[in-house]
Amino acid sequence: xxxxxxxxxxxxxxxxxxxxxxxxxxxxxxxxxxxxxxxxxxxxxxxxxxxxxxxxxxxxxxxxxxxxxxxxxxxxxxxxxxxxxxxxxxxxxxxxxxxxxxxxxxxxxxxxxxxxxxxxxxxxxxxxxxxxxxxxxxxxxxxxxxxxxxxxxxxxxxxxxxxxxxxxxxxxxxxxxxxxxxxxxxxxxxxxxxxxxxxxxxxxxxxxxxxxxxxxxxxxxxxxxxxxxxxxxxxxxxxxxxxxxxxxxxxxxxxxxxxxxxxxxxxxxxxxxxxxxxxxxxxxxxxxxxxxxxxxxxxxxxxxxxxxxxxxxxxxxxxxxxxxxxxxxxxxxxxxxxxxxxxxxxx
Amino acid sequence: xxxxxxxxxxxxxxxxxxxxxxxxxxxxxxxxxxxxxxxxxxxxxxxxxxxxxxxxxxxxxxxxxxxxxxxxxxxxxxxxxxxxxxxxxxxxxxxxxxxxxxxxxxxxxxxxxxxxxxxxxxxxxxxxxxxxxxxxxxxxxxxxxxxxxxxxxxxxxxxxxxxxxxxxxxxxxxxxxxxxxxxxxxxxxxxxxxxxxxxxxxxxxxxxxxxxxxxxxxxxxxxxxxxxxxxxxxxxxxxxxxxxxxxxxxxxxxxxxxxxxxxxxxxxxxxxxxxxxxxxxxxxxxxxxxxxxxxxxxxxxxxxxxxxxxxxxxxxxxxxxxxxxxxxxxxxxxxxxxxxxxxxxxxxxxxxxxxxxxxxxxxxxxxxxxxxxxxxxxxxxxxxxxxxxxxxxxxxxxxxxx
Numbered sequence: 001x002x003x004x005x006x007x008x009x010x011x012x013x014x015x016x017x018x019x020x021x022x023x024x025x026x027x028x029x030x031x032x033x034x035x036x037x038x039x040x041x042x043x044x045x046x047x048x049x050x051x052x053x054x055x056x057x058x059x060x061x062x063x064x065x066x067x068x069x070x071x072x073x074x075x076x077x078x079x080x081x082x083x084x085x086x087x088x089x090x091x092x093x094x095x096x097x098x099x100x101x102x103x104x105x106x107x108x109x110x111x112x113x114x115x116x117x118x119x120x121x122x123x124x125x126x127x128x129x130x131x132x133x134x135x136x137x138x139x140x141x142x143x144x145x146x147x148x149x150x151x152x153x154x155x156x157x158x159x160x161x162x163x164x165x166x167x168x169x170x171x172x173x174x175x176x177x178x179x180x181x182x183x184x185x186x187x188x189x190x191x192x193x194x195x196x197x198x199x200x201x202x203x204x205x206x207x208x209x210x211x212x213x214x215x216x217x218x219x220x221x222x223x224x225x226x227x228x229x230x231x232x233x234x235x236x237x238x239x240x241x242x243x244x245x246x247x248x249x250x251x252x253x254x255x256x257x258x259x260x261x262x263x264x265x266x267x268x269x270x271x272x273x274x275x276x277x278x279x280x281x282x283x284x285x286x287x288x289x290x291x292x293x294x295x296x297x298x299x300x301x302x303x304x305x306x307x308x309x310x311x312x313x314x315x316x317x318x319x320x321x322x323x324x325x326x327x328x329x330x331x332x333x334x335x336x337x338x339x340x341x342x343x344x345x346x347x
Numbered sequence: 348x349x350x351x352x353x354x355x356x357x358x359x360x361x362x363x364x365x366x367x368x369x370x371x372x373x374x375x376x377x378x379x380x381x382x383x384x385x386x387x388x389x390x391x392x393x394x395x396x397x398x399x400x401x402x403x404x405x406x407x408x409x410x411x412x413x414x415x416x417x418x419x420x421x422x423x424x425x426x427x428x429x430x431x432x433x434x435x436x437x438x439x440x441x442x443x444x445x446x447x448x449x450x451x452x453x454x455x456x457x458x459x460x461x462x463x464x465x466x467x468x469x470x471x472x473x474x475x476x477x478x479x480x481x482x483x484x485x486x487x488x489x490x491x492x493x494x495x496x497x498x499x500x501x502x503x504x505x506x507x508x509x510x511x512x513x514x515x516x517x518x519x520x521x522x523x524x525x526x527x528x529x530x531x532x533x534x535x536x537x538x539x540x541x542x543x544x545x546x547x548x549x550x551x552x553x554x555x556x557x558x559x560x561x562x563x564x565x566x567x568x569x570x571x572x573x574x575x576x577x578x579x580x581x582x583x584x585x586x587x588x589x590x591x592x593x594x595x596x597x598x599x600x601x602x603x604x605x606x607x608x609x610x611x612x613x614x615x616x617x618x619x620x621x622x623x624x625x626x627x628x629x630x631x632x633x634x635x636x637x638x639x640x641x642x643x644x645x646x647x648x649x650x651x652x653x654x655x656x657x658x659x660x661x662x663x664x665x666x667x668x669x670x671x672x673x674x675x676x677x678x679x680x681x682x683x684x685x686x687x688x689x690x691x692x693x694x695x696x697x698x699x700x701x702x703x704x705x706x707x708x709x710x711x712x713x714x715x716x717x718x719x720x721x722x723x724x725x726x727x728x729x730x731x732x733x734x735x736x737x738x739x740x741x742x743x744x745x746x747x748x749x
Binding site: 036039040041042145146149153223224226227230231232233234235312313314315316317318319320321 | 362364370371372386473474475476477478479480483484487543544547549550552553729730731732733734
C-alpha cells in the first residue's frame with residue numbers, strides 16, 4: 001500500500017496548528033494578567049507554580065470542575081451552540097494564515113499554513129463574521145434582559161464594523177492583486193522604491209491599517225469596544241448566564257480572536273513572516289523556515305501586547321459613539337482609501 | 348408596566364429593567380427601575396431603603412459618645428468626616444470651644460479623608476467607564492491614606508476618632524513624618540489620573556454633556572458639594588460658614604460651569620489638590636497643647652489624673668456609669684450643624700431632652716438628595732451613561748439609607 005505522505009503532512013499540520021493555538025491561549029491569559037498587573041502597579045499571579053506560571057492551568061481546572069449550570073428559562077440548543085461558535089470561528093480563521101516560509105525536507109514540501117486557499121482573505125472575512133453569531137445567540141438564548149442588550153450591541157457592532165473591515169481589506173487586495181494570503185505576503189517582501197525598506201502594507205496603506213486596526217479591536221470585543229460584554233453596565237452582557245466550561249469557551253474564544261486578529265494584521269500589514277535580513281524569499285532550507293516562523297511569532301506577540309496594553313488603558317465607548325465611529329468615520333475613510341489606492345495605483 | 352404605541356405599525360413595548368440592587372455599578376446596593384426604549388432610558392425611578400440600617404434610631408439608645416462609631420458606618424468612603432460632623436454638632440449644642448490643636452488635627456483628618464474619598468470616587472468613575480487601571484491606582488493611594496488613619500486612630504475604616512470635646516487620643520509622634528512623606532505621592536497621583544483621563548477623547552465623549560444639571564435644578568433639589576460646585580455655584584461650608592480653623596487657612600474652592608459629569612470629575616480632581624494644600628498648611632501651623640477640652644463634665648480626664656487624683660477618679664466614674672444621674676448631659680434644646688464632607692453638606696440635627704442620650708438624631712446626608720435627582724437627569728440618557736452619572740455623584744448607599 002502506498003502511503004500518501006503529503007496527505008499525512010497536511011493532516012499533521014492541521015492538528016499541530018490547532019493544538020498550537022490552543023496552547024497559546026493559556027500563555028495569552030498569563031501574559032494579560034501579568035501585563036495588566038504591572039500597568040496597575042500590582043504583581044499579578046505569583047502563587048501557583050514558579051512566577052505564577054501555572055495560574056492558567058489552575059484557571060482551566062477551576063472552569064472544568066465548576067457546576068455547568070443551565071438556567072431553566074434558556075433556549076437549550078442555542079445556549080449550548082453559542083459558546084462553541086464563539087470559539088470555533090477564530091480557530092478556523094487561523095487555517096489560512098501563512099505563518100512561515102515554505103520548507104523542503106527530503107523532497108517533501110512543508111508549507112507552514114494549514115490550507116493555502118486561493119480565496120484566503122475572503123474566507124477570513126466569512127468565518128470571522130460567524131464569531132459574532134456566537135455572541136448574538138448567547139445573548140438571545142439566555143433569555144435575560146441584560147444578555148439581550150449585550151447580544152443586540154454585538155449584532156449592531158458586527159454590522160457596522162465588518163463593512164469598514166471588508167473595505168480596508170479590499171484596498172489590500174488591490175495592492176496585492178490577489179486574494180490568496182501567500183500572494184499578499186509575497187507583495188510585501190519586495191523592496192519599496194528600489195530600497196531595502198520592505199513594501200509592507202503598513203507603509204503603503206497606512207489608512208487601511210488604521211481602519212483595520214480599529215475594526216480588529218471591535219471584532220475581538222475588547223476594550224475600548226467591549227460593549228457587548230460591558231461589565232460595568234450590562235454585568236456580563238451576552239455571557240451573564242454562562243458558567244463553567246461554557247463561559248470558558250467564550251473566554252477562550254476572545255483570546256483566540258486576539259491571537260487570530262494579531263496574526264491577520266501581521267499577514268496583511270506587517271509583512272507576515274518576512275523581515276529583511278533575517279528571512280530570505282525563495283530559500284527553502286529548514287533554518288530559513290524556522291526563522292520565518294520565529295519572525296512571525298515575534299510580530300504577533302508584539303501586536304498581542306498592543307491589544308493588552310490598549311485594554312488596560314482606555315475607557316469604553318458608548319453604543320451610539322461606536323456606531324458614529326463605524327459609519328461616519330471608518331466607513332468613509334475606508335472608501336476614500338479605496339479610491340486613493342485606485343488613483344495612485346499604490347504598489 | 349408596559350406602554351403600547353397605538354399609532355405605530357409595529358407594536359413596540361418598552362422594556363422594564365431592574366437596575367440593581369445587585370448590580371456591579373450601583374455602588375452599595377442602590378436600586379433603580381428603568382423603562383427602556385432600546386438603550387435609551389425613558390423613565391428612571393430610584394428606589395431607596397434597600398440598605399436601611401436604622402442608624403438614626405440606634406443613636407437614640409446610645410450615649411452621646413457612643414454614637415460616634417455609628418457615624419463611621421454611614422459613609423464608608425470618608426468615615427472620619429462623619430465623626431467630625433457629629434462631634435461638632437454635639438459641641439455646638441453644648442457650646443464647647445475646641446482647643447486649637449484639636450481643631451487643626453480635625454482639619455488634617457477631614458482633608459485626608461476628603462482626599463481618600465475623591466481618589467476612590469474618581470477611580471470608580473473611571474472603572475465604570477471601562478478604565479479599570481485608574482481605579483487601582485487610586486486604591487493604592489487610598490490604602491496609604493488609610494495607613495495614616497491607622498497610625499493615628501488604630502482603625503483603618505472604622506476610625507471613631509472624635510470624642511465630644513476633642514479627640515480619642517493625640518496624634519502619635521510618628522504620624523506627622525509619615526504624613527509628610529506621603530503628601531508628595533498624593534499630589535502626583537492626581538496628576539497621573541488626570542493624565543490618563545482628562546484629555547482622553549473617549550473619556551471626554553463619555554462624560555461631557557452627560558448628566559447635566561442646571562443651576563436651578565441643583566439648588567431646588569438640594570445638591571451640594573462637588574456636584575453643586577460643578578454647576579458653577581460657589582458654595583462650600585468651609586468658606587461660607589467657616590468651622591474649625593478653616594478661616595485661618597488659604598485654599599480656593601474649585602468650581603466649574605458646565606454641570607455635567609466631566610465637570611464633577613474635574614472639580615473632584617482640583618479639590619484633591621486643595622486638600623493636600625490645606626494639610627500642608629495645617630502641618631506648618633500645627634500648634635502645641637492639649638487636644639481635649641478641660642471640662643470634665645463632658646470629656647474624660649487623662650488616665651494619669653484618674654489614677655492619681657480623687658477628682659479625676661470621680662469624673663471618670665460619673666462619665667462612664669450608666670443611668671440618668673451619670674454620663675454627659677447636654678442642655679435641653681436642639682441644634683443643626685453641618686460640615687463640608689467629600690460628597691457635600693453633611694448635616695446633623697440633634698434634639699436633646701437633657702438626658703444622657705440623644706432624643707432624636709436626624710442626619711442630612713448629601714447622597715440622599717443626589718440620588719433623588721438621579722432619576723430626573725437619567726431620563727433621556729443611555730444605559731452606559733447611567734453608570735457614569737451614578738459614579739460621578741458618588742452616591743453612598745450607607746448614608747443614603749442610614
